[in-house]
Amino acid sequence: xxxxxxxxxxxxGSDTSLRAVDRAGALAxxxxxxxxxxxxxxxxxxxxxxxxxxxxxxxAYQVVGSAPAESVLRDAAARARSGGAAKIDTVAxxxxxxxxxxxxxxDRNADLLVVGSVGLNTxxxxxxxxxxxxxxxxxxxxxxxxxxx
Numbered sequence: 001x002x003x004x005x006x007x008x009x010x011x012x013g014s015d016t017s018l019r020a021v022d023r024a025g026a027l028a029x030x031x032x033x034x035x036x037x038x039x040x041x042x043x044x045x046x047x048x049x050x051x052x053x054x055x056x057x058x059x060a061y062q063v064v065g066s067a068p069a070e071s072v073l074r075d076a077a078a079r080a081r082s083g084g085a086a087k088i089d090t091v092a093x094x095x096x097x098x099x100x101x102x103x104x105x106x107d108r109n110a111d112l113l114v115v116g117s118v119g120l121n122t123x124x125x126x127x128x129x130x131x132x133x134x135x136x137x138x139x140x141x142x143x144x145x146x147x148x149x
Contacts, residue, residue, distance in 0.1 A: 003031035007094075009080075010038050010097060013072035016148035020082050021076045023146045027065040027112070029084020036108055037076045038091045039069040047146045051090035057129035084115075098134040105141050113139050116148035 009024035011017040021037060069092035070124035077088050093100045105113045115132045136143040 004028075004033045004112040005031075006034045006036065006108055006113060007112045008036045008038060008101065008108060008110040009076075010040065010099070010101045010135075011072060011076045012039060012118075013068075013075065018076060018079055019148040020023050020114050020146040021080050023144070024114040025080030025083030027144075028080065028088075028116070029086065032086070033112075034087040035072055035080055035085040035087065036089045036110065038093065038101060038102060038103065039076075039103045040070040040093055040095055040097040042094065048136040082092060091126045097131050098138065101131075101135050102138050105139060107149045110141055112144060113146045114146060117145050134148040 002026065004071055007024050007028050009021050011021050024035055024037075027033065046073050051123060070090075073090035073092060077090055080088055095103075096105065101113060101115065104110070108148065118133055132143075132145045
């Protein structure tokens, strides 16, 4: 098996997802692979946008739309860079994490998808399925589930 050329990793900004970013960044650095960091987000509702606008005025842009995801991605890219990754791209996409990760891996011709293990050992994860479980089941590429708890 050759080394990976394109690695996709998902993050939501949580400590556990950033551990997956750390691992993906180290792998990308070791193999010279391009690292694509993805953050899935759900758009704010009309009510949430209005409440943010009322409370924050001209600074409301910081908490609506893709702005929070972009902030998460900047932090994740800095961590991945400090872990050794040199070629990094970031992507904020509206949608569910499972679909966004799978679509991004396919669209970018990735050969490895990295996710954290959160949800695998929970009751709801066993009953409803977790993000790592669903990604591994649906992915057409290798999946690394990083132990993050």
